[in-house]
Amino acid sequence: MARIGVISISDGRDHVHARNADFIQxxxxxxxxxxxxxxxxxxVGDELVATNTLASSVARKVAAADVDVTVLYYTVWAFPHFTMLAADxxxxxxxxxxxxxxxxxxxxGMLAAGGALxxxxxxxxxxxxxxxxRELAEKISVQATAAGAVSSLRGSTFGRFGGRPMGMNTAVANTDQWQALFGIDVEEIDQYELVLRAERADAAEARRGREWIEQHAAGVHYDGKKLTPELLERQIRSYLAVRDIIGERHLDFSGIKGQPELTEHFATMDVTEAFLNDPYDWxxxxxxxxxxxxxxxxxxxxxxLLKKVADTPVLFADVxxxxxxxDIWDLCNSGQHATWFAARSDDPAENLAQVxxxxxxxxxxxxxxxxxHIAAPGQMTLGRLTRDGGxxxxxxxLGEFENYDAATNKVLVDQSTPEWPHAFARLDAPGEVFLSKFGxxxxxxVPGDHRAAMRAVARQLDIHLDEWSRES
Known part of the structure; x- marks a missing residue:
């Protein structure tokens, strides 16, 4: 959870503060x-703020504790300039x-202080x-959770393996803008580094990973051509290679280009990406x-951001x-959905039994x-950061993942690519609005309703919120 600073603001008149101190405390x-x-x-602030000097000194001490959010608390009439000094x-x-x-x-006191701010x-x-x-604690918790997610970005490093894939402009961001707006550095890593590391990775661990997948998965469908034990182990060695690079370069999150170089000459990164996003492996x-x-x-x-807010794995999918x-969307990508989404269980065997x-x-x-796999049903918060004019x-x-009987699932997946993972989503947004505006x-x-925290994230980052529902 978050680290929250609490500072109580009081009246600046000595005799009034003396009367109110026990009440405030x-x-x-x-x-x-x-x-x-x-x-x-x-x-907690080490003193109740009843002077201008305390407003600054107490707030500085709380700030030095690296809090995610600061609560300024008003239980009595409070001099507004104390808030201004504490905020500064x-x-x-x-x-x-x-x-x-x-x-x-x-x-x-709160309204006077808020107006001054x-x-x-x-x-x-x-x-x-x-x-x-409890409702008040929840409102503060939402802001604190959002602040923790936002602050976690500052000083973090994104590892980008490869460049722009297949001319996909929406997959590439301005690194200067990332540094200025989010405080994120981007480490550029050539995909050849991944290939070299994969070739040198621990063969015994790759074999153990393959055997674990074979033991727990619903099926590993070797065909002797596109999928062999050797190819699956190559994918697992790629996972080991990326994991090592993440550790050596202290990467906080990452992305792998994959197409077309790796997918045409080495192997797909689906297994690598799925298990990186999973909360377990072998x-x-x-x-x-x-x-x-x-x-x-x-x-x-x-x-x-969604991971920090929800504290769960996060789905990545094509629309x-x-x-x-x-009125159902098939959210399907070339195989990188974390296996956790198959049953959303803490037990990997339960998830892999559906994969x-x-x-x-x-x-x-x-x-x-x-x-x-087909993602397990349940309420979901869906979204994305996109750019409009830079x-x-x-x-x-908000949406709902749905799952159906085996026959209906087969009819639906067969209409696109049955070999890939699918999430059937009923979105709380009209189809025409979504297709006309999604960027x-x-x-x-992520599972659950986390819209309040994500709204707070947008506000704290000072970026536009574009929220859709059936009523909007």
């Missing part, structure tokens, strides 16, 4: 307890929180309620590492087809396995 203690109960780490002493996002206890004018253009959000109100549980196929930079960036008669490894199709002469926007919507061919998803 009691409310602050209750709020801090509520936030800790919600799972957050809380950094921290760069973290601000949440102004007012107590709704009618015995003291906390709401007045508006006048200087300092972005903030506001919340109000009793300090032990060695047991591990941290997920966001890896986007076709080195899609904005796709990987979207996935990294392959719209079944207008069913087939099929020989690659004619697009990819080098062969290898595609990682095929300016970033977050395109966001890329790739889309991303």
């Amino acid at each position: 009691g409310k602050q203690d209750a709020l801090v307890h509520s936030l800790k109960e919600a799972g957050h780490e809380v950094v 002493a921290t760069r973290s996002p601000l949440v102004l929180v007012a107590s709704t206890d009618p015995t003291e004018p906390g709401l007045v 508006d006048q200087i253009g300092r972005t903030h959000t506001r919340a109000w309620g009793a300090p032990d109100d 060695n047991g549980p591990k941290q997920t590492h966001v890896c986007a196929t076709e080195a899609d930079m904005d796709g990987a960036l979207t996935m990294q 392959r087809h719209y079944h207008a008669d069913r 087939n490894f099929y020989p690659e199709v004619f697009f990819f002469p080098a062969g290898g396995a595609s990682v095929q 300016e970033y926007r977050l395109q966001l919507m 890329a061919n790739h889309i991303h998803a």
